[in-house]
Amino acid sequence: MALAVLLAVSPAAPAPDNVLTTYAKDTWKSMVAMVDPATGLPADKIEGTLDPATRAKVTSPTNIATYLWSTVAARDTGIISKREAEQRVVKVLQNVRKLERHEPTGQFFNWYDPHTLALVTTWPDSGDPVAPFASSVDNGWLGAALLMIRSAVPSVARDADRLVRSMDFSSYYDPQGAAAQGTGLLRGGFWPVKPAGCSVESDYNDSGTTVYSTCHHYGAMTETRITSYVGIALGQIPRAHYFGMLRTHPNDNCDFGWAEQRAEGSWQTFEGVRVFEGTYGYKGMRLVPTWGGSMFEALMVPQLVPEDVWGAKSWGRNHPVYVKAQKTHGLDDAKYGYWGFSPSNNPAGGYREYGVDALGMDTDGYTSDQERTSVDYGYGDCRPAKPEPTAYGDGVVTPHASFLALRYAEKDALDNLAKIKKDFDSYGPGGFYDAVAVQSKTVAQQYLALDQGMIMIALGNRLTHDKLRGYFASRDVERALKPVLSQETWEVRP
Template identity: 55%
Template structure:
């Protein structure tokens, strides 16, 4: 997105965010300015965070009572808190002194966490109060087998890259934590096959063999340190939040730039790949010697590159850090707005929920679940948009028969973070949606929008998740703070290593839709 258009959207948001009508049962946001949503969302982070360690919990109850904090956190949660604090300072919610103090406390705690020595990667779960690596799940006492996730570590690394540029007072601390993080540890150089000069990223690894039924592969791609047990899967779909691993690894100079082209946009259009959601239209194009099938899907007159599950955070969360529209003028610039329109079409005109914004979030019936628009995802089973898991199967011409389309959908579940992510691309529709959610449901509390709403039953998941609140803070920070996170992330290696390969690609999408 150009600076001029970004400024225009920010003005529109500033004009329209303040009059969002509060739901009757929810307290009005503090203050009347357009920053009220940011301020209330930041309040949830303040409540989630253990002050002594600077570590956020994974989630907290809707009343922000510290007693309802979860007793676990993850690298992604910690990264979400770090970048959200930067946004809070930039938009005037906390002082510079407070930002520096909070950041240094969190980084000091990160330095104390146990991590995998050979790769410098963090494990998935820690106690935010004691900083202990979890081997017992605090909710039910089950065994936790320590696992290093490539995508979770990528989000934390992205936050550290932002900190070192946005908070120079903590630059050395951030760099000292970032330097040992080696993402080539996940990089399978023959993930696409021996004849393709770029590989794929593994989902992560365990230190010791995981229990059945987990599938694992012993190995060590770098040869540094002992053998680990990799996930059997690699990340082969590019239009997913997992592309952040590629962005970070390329920016740090740890994998070849050609890796950008190794994950599939869609899988090919032959029956060998007929498990995917629909038969794509496209052709192979060569970039840096890597064959890329530039395929697309269609839905309700729109042509787009599918995400894995059909949800919003896969599409737009990496865009919080990498200026995909500016750097990918023939790829992402043709994609993001159209993808958002597809979600709107599904919610308003196909499923006829009257609302839209589908992304993994808290389940209003309890727990956590993936939500999405099934037909907009690569995965055959897909993420569905309602509690009844109403699926679509349009078939794969010549290989798999189509099934009848659903006559009706059930209790659709929308999440506010998906709508906020969409603000730069469909601003009026997104602002209207946010206002409707506050007007029609008990959807807003002391920490901003609750995590998810089942729109036909009216059930609301009244809790706050660090990840989802971090997406709201990040998206609004870029929108109202002139690309603060993107600018901080891209200085240095991203500009040098990542931008040139992004500029090469042309998605097989119309220039205008």
């Protein structure tokens, strides 16, 4: 009888969909607060109070992309009407067309004033000069959002299609970038005017205009693959380029002895390109790493691209194990009591890359605590291993990482978020604040357009049965990408 009474008076736990819908409604408030009413473009970030006076005075192609797909997510989850969503998207596209671009390539620069639309050449806070730079990954996110908008908002389909096709992603494609694999790689971006540091003169799209590309390429299978997907989908980059990117470095000599660990794997050939199908080990698991070891690098792309469906034996195997490894690190290895590590605002001030060092290819990869506690497993006879850490410090978790993990470990992700919300002053008028240092209980009480946009698209997909991914995966995009992604089988182990 006592048990019956207890059950009668105890409130039922909220249904997951109700919880997720509440999160979506609150997160959307932060996106709306970041929008400049004059132009409809979002700021880069805003303080946790959502006071319009605290909006950043800059925006980027990535910020604009996150706002576009967040608007669609808000519409499809019933937070806003179809009419409001269309009005917001129309206003964005009208003003994006007014932004100054690098005309020979159609690429957007990194920073604009969201109120005036002017190109930022002086940083608002410090007065430091800003050299205009076209980033391949920032333009990749905007290109991906425009491909999605074509299907999501039929009234602007033609405008979105025309705009994305005016962006020439071949301007980043160096055909000699992966000469050993027989294919090219993407440069990180370019400056129209020669910068003070390292640069390479280039004219990859044969426009007759010299630009000054970054000295580095994007060679790993990290978040930058979104630009590869967009370029391949538009027919601007050869599809074989996908196989030129590293899964891991080959393990046959000490040339790659700087890498985080020596991979296990074998050589395979796809479309004439030799690919080393390698994996890293972590706590009994085997997985394909990212560059730094963060959730953003691994799981932002599949919020738009159904790579775990099209690449069921590669990405479809890897993504769940990556989530499990992040969880294992936070709960069992570092013993923070929480998990989810990804670049975010630093609770101590500024911005920092956070991740799980062991899950990244870079020896000096992203770390999960403020003390930058790292691992070094060595590299065979090339580099001796160091003892593993006996303890970790002030771990920093960011809620957007748990939202990215929803697809692969929903209960664990929801439990983690509920615990973060209960144990810290981590939730405000616009949803979860950006990051929490769990030992010091310090909270970064800001909202970033990128991080809130990741939350919105993850929630939008979950609550609408992947409608947002479906918008990106139109027939022409599927025809271009699915045959590429479907070829590999990665020896991933949970």
